Amino acid sequence: MKSIVALTVMFNTIFGSYGQDIPESQVPSVVKNTFLTSFTATTDVEWEKEKDLYVVEFEINTVDHKAYIDANGKLLKVKADMPVDQLPQAVKAAIEKDYPGYTTDEAESIKQSGVTTYRVEVEKGLVEYKVIYSAEGKLLEKNAGIN
Known part of the structure; x- marks a missing residue:
């Protein structure tokens, strides 16, 4: 019981x-x-x-x-799917620096309290991370959750 x-x-x-x-x-x-x-x-x-x-x-x-x-x-809060190629240049550059050899898969913008951040799925083989970057390319979170 x-x-x-x-x-x-x-x-x-x-x-x-x-x-x-x-x-x-x-x-x-x-x-x-x-x-x-x-x-x-x-x-x-x-x-x-x-x-x-x-x-x-x-x-x-x-x-x-x-x-x-x-x-x-x-x-x-508002989330919106977006094409990876429309990420801010600073975010793309940071991903290339932080995750060399990884491909970017899905991306979304997240607007909350007047600030926009970007959640991106990066993967290399069987390794996959969900990361969140500021518009300036600063890594804010790794292995971001679903929401």
């Missing part, structure tokens, strides 16, 4: 930390208004609830975006 309880707690801890899809009708109007005034011409809009945040995934001109908005309607 104890093992069943332990497994249940572990399952809820692991999977409870991820967002749950919610219908737009359950999104507070202040949150929807922030989204609608911050982003135009969006398509494929999907809402999730992650802890106390509303997370909206959407596309603008076929580019995937993800915005995090609190219950008061404050836009906290």
Whole structure:
């Protein structure tokens, strides 16, 4: 019995930390208004609830975006996929210096508190890192998490 309880707690801890899809009708109007005034011409809009945040995934001109908005309607963070070749030159140069021989795979910009950083996946053979750089090319984090 104890093992069943332990497994249940572990399952809820692991999977409870991820967002749950919610219908737009359950999104507070202040949150929807922030989204609608911050982003135009969006398509494929999907809402999730992650802890106390509303997370909206959407596309603008076929580019995937993800915005995090609190219950008061404050836009906290925006992520956007981007082509690797559109990374700032300082970031590209830093990756070449820090990870010689690695290829860059996926990239995204992350705007939070007025600051833009760049998350990039670099790989060489079976070795892969997710790294975050400032716009000036300073390495901020290695093995960055999913969010």
